[in-house]
Structures are given as structure tokens and as C-alpha cells.
Amino acid sequence: MRSNYIFTSESVSEGHPDKVADQISDAVVDLFIGRDPEARVACETMVTTNRIVLAGEVRCREDVTPTQAEIETAVRDTVKAIGYEQHGFHWQYADFACHLHGQSAHIAMGVDESGNKDEGAGDQGIMFGFACDETPDLMPATLHYSHRVLEKLAADRHGKVVDFLEPDAKSQVTLAYENGKPVKAVKLVVSTQHSKDLSNDAGQAKLRDYVKGVFADVLPNGWMPGDEDIFVNPTGLFEIGGPDGDAGLTGRKIIVDTYGGAAPHGGGAFSGKDPTKVDRSAAYVSRYLAKNIVAAGLAKRCTIQLSYAIGIAEPLSLYVDLHGTEANGATAAKLEEVLPRLVRLTPKGIRTHLGLNKPVYLPTAAYGHFGRKPDGELFTWEKTDLVDSLKQAL
Known part of the structure; x- marks a missing residue:
């Protein structure tokens, strides 16, 4: 360096069109997971002048599946909380269309736990986590x-x-x-x-x-x-x-959501996805691990990469980079051995360790998914509760 x-x-603020879309998508995730912790949600949102459109795939227990009216209420309440009561975009009067439909049976077959098969990743991809000692919350x-x-x-x-x-x-x-x-x-x-x-x-x-x-x-x-x-x-x-001046879409502010360009991004967006989607959950656990490494004094900067294949439980790779700032006996190679012993890095292992099968996602959808204060069940990936275990393991 x-x-x-x-x-x-x-x-960008909570009222930026893309962030409006992100918050709506995560409000839908919270609605479904609040009804069924094992719900599957992939919700995309488009907002423009007095129009809100949802599309995507969902799966939820039939007896608790939200109705179209309940989805619409959650969406309008989200826009109202942001503060949009403008002529060109109003929480109450904007046209609303919902095109959510059932999840593909083929995706379900690869992801679901069955028999001796562990729950697989909801998609392939690479995810990055990062931490540095520039601020008290270990963010750029x-x-x-x-x-x-x-x-x-x-x-x-x-x-x-x-x-x-x-x-x-x-x-x-x-x-x-x-x-x-x-x-x-x-x-x-x-x-x-x-x-x-x-x-x-x-x-x-x-x-x-x-x-x-x-x-x-x-x-x-x-x-x-x-x-x-x-x-x-x-x-x-x-x-x-707002959406009256520029259309907004879910997932267009991924660098704002992560590290502001100071670290790599795998390319996958977070909002609108339930935690079986490793785009989200593995990015969260990567941040968690990197933050704990820096908080433990083992490095001043840390980047972690995980990769997954759809339907496969275990990560295909784990990469640690300490950027030449390692300390107190830590090395990237040692950490690559230790980290999977401290946290099981399967989708189910991540969700269990971080408590992700809960309606905790709407607060993440503005002002960054990382560098936030952990509060009860919110932002659990920002905790530094692995510090002692990391020191002992090394």
C-alpha cells in the first residue's frame, strides 16, 4: 500500500431512488422471514414517478404466506417512513404492482436440506469482507x-x-x-x-x-x-x-453498501435476498471474520474472500489477506486454517452463528450494511466476540 x-x-441517503428500492425489497424480506424463518425471498424493486413495482421469487409456509394486501402495506409503510409525500412520489398514492411468484423447484432442490444432504448455497459467487483500523468501527x-x-x-x-x-x-x-x-x-x-x-x-x-x-x-x-x-x-x-427525478432499482449501490471502494466487492447485491443467498450471508460473515481479526490486534487491515457453488454447502475457497500489517504471530495461512474451526462457513452454519433467520434486514438497507452498531439481533456480524478465540487459536 x-x-x-x-x-x-x-x-447516498435513505431517500435516494436506489435506496428506496433497497429498503422496499428488505421490508418484503422481513415480512416473509417474520412469518416463516425458512422463507425464501428474492425480491427486486423498481421505483419511478408515482410507481412501485416488485418482481421476484418467494417461498413461504402456506398458512402464513403474506397476502398481496399485506405486502402492499409493508411497502407503503416503508416509503412513508422515509418521508415521501411529494406530488411526484407519494407513499399513499403511488401505483403499486406486485409480480412476486413461487421459487423455482430446481433451485429449491439444490438449496434445501434433505436426507444426508446439507443445505446448499442459494447461488454461486464470490464474497468479500474487509476491516481496517481507520475508525472505531473498523471501517474506511x-x-x-x-x-x-x-x-x-x-x-x-x-x-x-x-x-x-x-x-x-x-x-x-x-x-x-x-x-x-x-x-x-x-x-x-x-x-x-x-x-x-x-x-x-x-x-x-x-x-x-x-x-x-x-x-x-x-x-x-x-x-x-x-x-x-x-x-x-x-x-x-x-x-x-427521489424516484420522481430518477428511477431506482434494488442493488445498484453495492459499493455504498460495503466499503466505499476501499476493498473488493464480489458483485452481488444484498437487499431483497434471504440469508440462504450467500451474496448476503457470506458477505456478512466475511466482514465479521475480518473485523474480529483487526479487533484482536492480529492485523491493521484484513480482506477475506469466500466462494461458493449453488447447491454445495461448504465454501469452495477461503482467502485471507493481511496486507502486510500482520502482528502478534498471525499469518494469513494460519488464519485460513483457524477460521473454519471457529465458524462453520456453510449457509446454515453462517445463519445459525449470526442469527440471520429473523426480520433484521430493513435497517441494513440505508447507510451501509457494515460499520453499524450491533443492537440485540441487529447487525450481529459487527460483533467482536471472536477476539479471544482467535488469540487462543493462534
Whole structure:
């Protein structure tokens, strides 16, 4: 790795069209898994001007399968919670169409547990996990602060601290690194949808001052760049936004969802998928393992890759990279031997260890799946409860 460099990550708010779609898809996952922990869900969502469309495959116990009306209620409640009551996209009045249908019997045959056959992976693919010591939650600092800025905007909007913000927003944080550590911000960007009241020079100045204050609150002391390096709504105005301004689809913000470009991504999206889909569950356990390695002081940076084949239970490969930062006797080769002994890396083993067969997914669908605070059954993959076991095993 280079020691001195500049790096950028972006985030998008809960009101971004693609994130609206992600949250709707995960609301459907939670609805089904809340009824049947073994439910199978692959739900894709498209949102555009006053229109919401679901498509995909589901399987659930017949006696508890949600009705079309229950699905629609869950979808509309999700949009309402985000805050969309606009002429071009309204939680109550948007047209809704549901095209979910039964899961393929051939997929079910390969995935389901039967006889001596363990439950297989729901698809083939490669998944990555990453952790680094740049922030207390062991995430890349550029993405960490990009998320925090938008969370602050959303909190102020929901809490009516300000009355001029609308749900759609994006952020971008560029940091300078010295000796491998972030030391200051060099460029900051926020584009946020706003009310018509701010569509004049005085309004835009008010918005800029507010956003600068958010940056100052979120970033460490002394990190703020000069005014010339802070960009707020660079296009000038941002009245029309959300699904009315740009169509949204599930799974189009996978780098925002993971590590902001600071680590590899296997390509599979998370939202809308039940935990038999290793795109999701194996990415979660990869993060869990990488975070525990860094939290244990065994490395300053860690990347883990897992790979699977559809219908096969055990991973085809496990790869650990410590990026030359290993410490306290750890090596990548040793960890590749130890990790499968600490957590069984089959789909069922992952789900059991992390408690994933529960309706815990909607909160993951905005502001990142990683770097979040574990809270009871939520974000269990962010726990560092393997630290002692890792130290003992090495």
C-alpha cells in the first residue's frame, strides 16, 4: 500500500431512488422471514414517478404466506417512513404492482436440506469482507464520514430541526492519508433535495451554511477544508428528486453498501435476498471474520474472500489477506486454517452463528450494511466476540 495518498468514498441517503428500492425489497424480506424463518425471498424493486413495482421469487409456509394486501402495506409503510409525500412520489398514492411468484423447484432442490444432504448455497459467487483500523468501527474513514453526514441530514429532517430538506441526498468525502492514516478532508460534497423556499440565492446560501455545519459536526476537529473545497448542490438547484427525478432499482449501490471502494466487492447485491443467498450471508460473515481479526490486534487491515457453488454447502475457497500489517504471530495461512474451526462457513452454519433467520434486514438497507452498531439481533456480524478465540487459536 501507498503511505501518502488521497482517497474518496460516497454515500447516498435513505431517500435516494436506489435506496428506496433497497429498503422496499428488505421490508418484503422481513415480512416473509417474520412469518416463516425458512422463507425464501428474492425480491427486486423498481421505483419511478408515482410507481412501485416488485418482481421476484418467494417461498413461504402456506398458512402464513403474506397476502398481496399485506405486502402492499409493508411497502407503503416503508416509503412513508422515509418521508415521501411529494406530488411526484407519494407513499399513499403511488401505483403499486406486485409480480412476486413461487421459487423455482430446481433451485429449491439444490438449496434445501434433505436426507444426508446439507443445505446448499442459494447461488454461486464470490464474497468479500474487509476491516481496517481507520475508525472505531473498523471501517474506511472516507465511507464512515460519508454515511455519518447523510445520517445527520436525515435525523435533522425527521426531527424537524430544519424544515427545508427533502429525502433524496448524496455525499462524497475525500481524505488525505499520511503514513497510511487519514489526517484531513481535502474535498467535501453534498447534493441534497430541498424545498422550493430555498430556490433562490439566499436560500442556497442558507443551505450551504447548514451543510457546512453538518460537516464540521461530523468530521474530527481540524479536518475541515477551505470553503473553496466544499461543494453543496453543485448543479445549483435540487427540487425534483427521489424516484420522481430518477428511477431506482434494488442493488445498484453495492459499493455504498460495503466499503466505499476501499476493498473488493464480489458483485452481488444484498437487499431483497434471504440469508440462504450467500451474496448476503457470506458477505456478512466475511466482514465479521475480518473485523474480529483487526479487533484482536492480529492485523491493521484484513480482506477475506469466500466462494461458493449453488447447491454445495461448504465454501469452495477461503482467502485471507493481511496486507502486510500482520502482528502478534498471525499469518494469513494460519488464519485460513483457524477460521473454519471457529465458524462453520456453510449457509446454515453462517445463519445459525449470526442469527440471520429473523426480520433484521430493513435497517441494513440505508447507510451501509457494515460499520453499524450491533443492537440485540441487529447487525450481529459487527460483533467482536471472536477476539479471544482467535488469540487462543493462534
